[in-house]
Amino acid sequence: MAFWTCCETAASVAHVHDYDEYMIVVQGCYTLIIGGNRIPLKAGQEYFIPRGVLRGGELLAGTRTIHAFGGHRADRTQE
16 A cells, blocks of 8 residues: 655656556546546546556646555565
């Protein structure tokens, strides 16, 4: 699980995970970009992203999200 608060408007580059991701927007707006489609998610909306799907995103300042990850994310080594 990850609980994120975006302090300023930002974007994430397109990337792929080898695990599933479930996310819910708690506050603000997170726009997913999948396959060239822009999917705006506002507070209370959720989305499931299967592993292997190329995705990016745009967040407005003040956006808060919760993400649950499946697969091997929890197995990362700490440095």
